[in-house]
Amino acid sequence: MSNGTLYDNVWDKHAVTELPTGQTQLFIGLHLIHEVTSPQAFGMLRERGLEVAYPKRTHATVDHIVPTADQSRPYGDSAAEEMMSELEQNVRDSGIVFDDPTTGNQGIVHVIGPEQGITQPGMTIVCGDSHTSTHGAFGALAFGIGTSQIRDVLATGTVAMEKQKVRKIEVTGELSAGVTAKDIILTIIRKLGTDGGVGHVYEYAGSAIESLGMEGRMSICNMSIEGGARAGYVNPDETTYEWLKNTDAFKDNPERFETLKTYWESIRSDEDAEYDDVVTIDGSAIEPVVTWGTTPGQGIGISEPIPEPESLSPEKQETARRAQKHMRVKPGETMEGYNIDVAFLGSCTNARLPDLRAAAEIIKGREVDPSVRAMVVPGSQRVKAAAEAEGLDEIFREAGFDWRGAGCSMCLGMNEDQLEGDEACASSSNRNFVGRQGSKDGRTILMSPLMVAAAAVTGEVTDVRELEEVVSA
Amino acid sequence: MSDGPADIVEYVSGTGIPVRGNDIDTDQIIPARFMKVVTFDGLGEFAFFDQRFDDEDNQKEHPFNEPQFQNANILVVNNNFGCGSSREHAPQALMRWGIDAVVGESFAEIFAGNCLALGIPTVTVSQEDAEALQAFVDENPDAEIDVDVAAETVTYGDKTVDVTVDDAQRKALVEGVWDTTALMKANANAVREKAKSLPYIQDHEVPAVKDD
Numbered sequence: 001m002s003n004g005t006l007y008d009n010v011w012d013k014h015a016v017t018e019l020p021t022g023q024t025q026l027f028i029g030l031h032l033i034h035e036v037t038s039p040q041a042f043g044m045l046r047e048r049g050l051e052v053a054y055p056k057r058t059h060a061t062v063d064h065i066v067p068t069a070d071q072s073r074p075y076g077d078s079a080a081e082e083m084m085s086e087l088e089q090n091v092r093d094s095g096i097v098f099d100d101p102t103t104g105n106q107g108i109v110h111v112i113g114p115e116q117g118i119t120q121p122g123m124t125i126v127c128g129d130s131h132t133s134t135h136g137a138f139g140a141l142a143f144g145i146g147t148s149q150i151r152d153v154l155a156t157g158t159v160a161m162e163k164q165k166v167r168k169i170e171v172t173g174e175l176s177a178g179v180t181a182k183d184i185i186l187t188i189i190r191k192l193g194t195d196g197g198v199g200h201v202y203e204y205a206g207s208a209i210e211s212l213g214m215e216g217r218m219s220i221c222n223m224s225i226e227g228g229a230r231a232g233y234v235n236p237d238e239t240t241y242e243w244l245k246n247t248d249a250f251k252d253n254p255e256r257f258e259t260l261k262t263y264w265e266s267i268r269s270d271e272d273a274e275y276d277d278v279v280t281i282d283g284s285a286i287e288p289v290v291t292w293g294t295t296p297g298q299g300i301g302i303s304e305p306i307p308e309p310e311s312l313s314p315e316k317q318e319t320a321r322r323a324q325k326h327m328r329v330k331p332g333e334t335m336e337g338y339n340i341d342v343a344f345l346g347s348c349t350n351a352r353l354p355d356l357r358a359a360a361e362i363i364k365g366r367e368v369d370p371s372v373r374a375m376v377v378p379g380s381q382r383v384k385a386a387a388e389a390e391g392l393d394e395i396f397r398e399a400g401f402d403w404r405g406a407g408c409s410m411c412l413g414m415n416e417d418q419l420e421g422d423e424a425c426a427s428s429s430n431r432n433f434v435g436r437q438g439s440k441d442g443r444t445i446l447m448s449p450l451m452v453a454a455a456a457v458t459g460e461v462t463d464v465r466e467l468e469e470v471v472s473a
Numbered sequence: 474m475s476d477g478p479a480d481i482v483e484y485v486s487g488t489g490i491p492v493r494g495n496d497i498d499t500d501q502i503i504p505a506r507f508m509k510v511v512t513f514d515g516l517g518e519f520a521f522f523d524q525r526f527d528d529e530d531n532q533k534e535h536p537f538n539e540p541q542f543q544n545a546n547i548l549v550v551n552n553n554f555g556c557g558s559s560r561e562h563a564p565q566a567l568m569r570w571g572i573d574a575v576v577g578e579s580f581a582e583i584f585a586g587n588c589l590a591l592g593i594p595t596v597t598v599s600q601e602d603a604e605a606l607q608a609f610v611d612e613n614p615d616a617e618i619d620v621d622v623a624a625e626t627v628t629y630g631d632k633t634v635d636v637t638v639d640d641a642q643r644k645a646l647v648e649g650v651w652d653t654t655a656l657m658k659a660n661a662n663a664v665r666e667k668a669k670s671l672p673y674i675q676d677h678e679v680p681a682v683k684d685d
Contacts, residue, residue: 017660027667028673037560039511048654053661056670056678065509079509086511120673130559137673144583146561147513148590156657157664162641194496195553198582212632228556230582295496315552315600319495345520369635396522412505412558433500433557440504440523 002166004270006235007201010141013267014124016158018131023160025127029123030057030140031153032109033096035087036414037128041150042090052094054157059118060091060098063108064414068377068404073099080415087358094154107380107406110134111346114218115382117247121236121264126153131348131430133224136233137217138240139264141201143231165198165229165276170206173284178465180358181216182350182428182448184208186299187281188220188287189227194297197229200276203269204234208283213241215352222349223430226296235268290335290461291432291446293323298432299446302463307332326434327443335461338445340426343421343456344437345401345449346377347411347429355428355449356387360395362453362464368400369459375402375417377409401456413438479652482592485620489610489629490536490545492521495676497550498557499584505558516562517569537570541614549607550577552600555584564588574620576627576636578603589642592651594622596636602627606634623647659679 002008016025031054038060045051052058052349065080075081089097099105106112110131113119121139126132128150135142146420149159169192171184189196202224207216217234224232233238241261244250250257287301298320308331309320324331329338345351345359356376368374376396378384384406387393393403410417411429418438419425425437425444432444445461454464479633507519525535532538554577555563564587567575574594585595598606609616609629621629622643626633638646645651657664668679 013671014667019653019656020648020650021641023641023645023653025664026662027664029671040561041514043512050654050658053664053680054678057674064505077509083509083511123673128559128561130557132559144559146559146564146583146587146590148561148587152654152657155654156661157668158617158657158660160653160657162639194556195579195581198553198579212509225557225583228553228581240660260673295498297496315495322494412500414505414509430559431498431500433498435504435523436500438506 002274002276004273005166005203005275006139006233006267006269007141007461009267010122010124011163019160021160023162025158026124026154026161027158028126028197030059030118030125032127032132033058033060033150034064034109034111034129035062037147038090038150039083039086040147042152045154050155052096052154055095057115057157058096060087060096061106061109061112062087062100064408066101066407066413068407068409068417069414071405077416097346101381103461104381108348108351108408110222111352111379111383114138114214115247115380116384117244117249120244120260121240122267126159130225131222133230133232134218134222134348136221136224136231137214139233139236139267139302141231141233144225164201164272166203167200168205168275170278170280171204171208171283172206172280173208173282174211175208175286177284178288178450180448180450181212181219182287184283185220185223186291186296186446187286189223189297190299191281192227192279194226194295194341195228197224197227200229202227202229202231202232203275206283209234210237213354214239215354218352219349223296226430231470236264244320272414288448288451288464290451291330292335293320294326294432294434295319295323296430296432296446298323300335301336302336306333306335308332335445336463338461340372340445340460341423341454342425343372343374343452344410344425344427344429345452346379346409347373348379349430350428350449351377351379351383353383353386356383356392358451359449360392360416360449362467363399363401363457364395366457368401368456371459372401372456374456375404375410377404377417378406380406404462410437412436426452426461428452479592479649481649482594483623484619485547485594487546487573488544488615489547489549489618490542491607491610492536493551493607495552496556499552499555499560499563502555502558502563503560508560508562510608513562513565513569515561516566520566520570536566544571545614546571546573547620548572548575548616549603549610550575551603552578554580556581559583561587563594564591566612568593576603576606576620589645589651594620594638594642594646595618596622596627596638598627598634598636602634
């Protein structure tokens, strides 16, 4: 059993009592809500005549269904309009802050929390969304919950939970050029499996993690759930504090920053913390990763061959065969040269300012391949505004990208941004499940923003490192 | 639904339905486009929708379409069932289709937690037992299966196999405390004290004591 890790420290500070089931009643310091998973929970509260217990520790935005082109109300999709109206009513009735699109603060819930400094180290954070693990990048204990648990948190400020094991994942060495945080996490999932993290919380550590900025750490923690781990975190350090210092929460309140910093320092994993297990990965050996299949664990380095199903462990073989049939790929080939129809740069994994900057570097002076429909969906209105202030929107537009409003968009196809028919999409998102991007015959290839940019301009899966060489030659 | 104690779920009896495959994610159980709703009512008909119907809404081969399984209430699955999105719409859709219990090799955590919140046991068995039970259900769609949550067994035909039910889940179901809202609300004072002890919580954010 783990001892002295950040997970243990934060857990202990938030544990209220033990319930008759043996579960712990855990206080939740921040509850983020959005339009898709909260309306039923508010309905359950109304049925029981209960009120929101901690409205001031609850924060709402709209992201899943929000249109990213025409955002005028009422929304063109009446179902989306109904969900938005329902959320507006619920937050008004309960006194919950709501970053709707008129505020300039709207965006994907896992982008806006960190950018406003609402997300802080040492907090417990929940949201009815599995990618809540993102907030672990700040040293918070953050995890996704279902709607009945949202009801519990709304009504009581707590959840019932069992303590999990802690696995330390040390990524050593230095990343080589063209390799990003996304490639690290896809490598981790490939190595440990999509169910490898079940029952575990992942602590990401090591030089390759520590040298990442907050956005890279968020990309990694974001996809913990794709590895089966409900939560993942990075211990807070100077990089974390620098980020926080400049957020709304602290920029005019240095005293509060200093007070809380003492707390943040106190919850870091101890030097001699004990872990349930430790996995080490050589970061310098990682190359850009792309997926060939229909689970995020089905990834390969761009130069590696797609595996023969028979070469995989027995329980993975049938899934691999089905995936290869769906994706129309052959074992033995690499993914390089795989034709794409759509390039999607967006999602809570990779739609923050550095992601857009890095992609723009690749795009600059090039054009989107005529066979490709390419779009950028910034993670938040603030990301969008900051990118426009730097002129990134011009670079993308000139190259032929569609520059859209903030939201979840084509990551899950709940608004009008969807794949059609059997389109193949180079996507900076997090899930390549069959049907995920809105078409059940659609094909998703997960990759970093850099690789999405490269694929957009060539019309096929491309090693971004080779693209750069062509330019410099 | 009342605010009182939930029902006791010591065992589930009925007939089975097999859905084969590892890593069946919640996008497959309920595609996102069916989540544009503000209640869970009516989700049952959309369970596994894209596996069950083609573009012209013609039925495809899927256990949820087969007549012999239409009254089944015990779903038998393989490894890492329910991975991906945290959407409670997934177990809600299964429950509203008619599923009362799921037997499988393993489950994604959020999915299992969501099932528990609905009083649906997710019991785990070995790979061999999961496959054997699926084969049995195919051969004997009308045969009764007993999932004994308290005793941690599944009985079918003339066989009884040991299964695992997570300790907290077993206690919650067997003692009828799986609806946690009332249980946790009773500790409101302790929760307030806990909140006040945290340096990042400000006094005005903690609700005043109320008689409720």
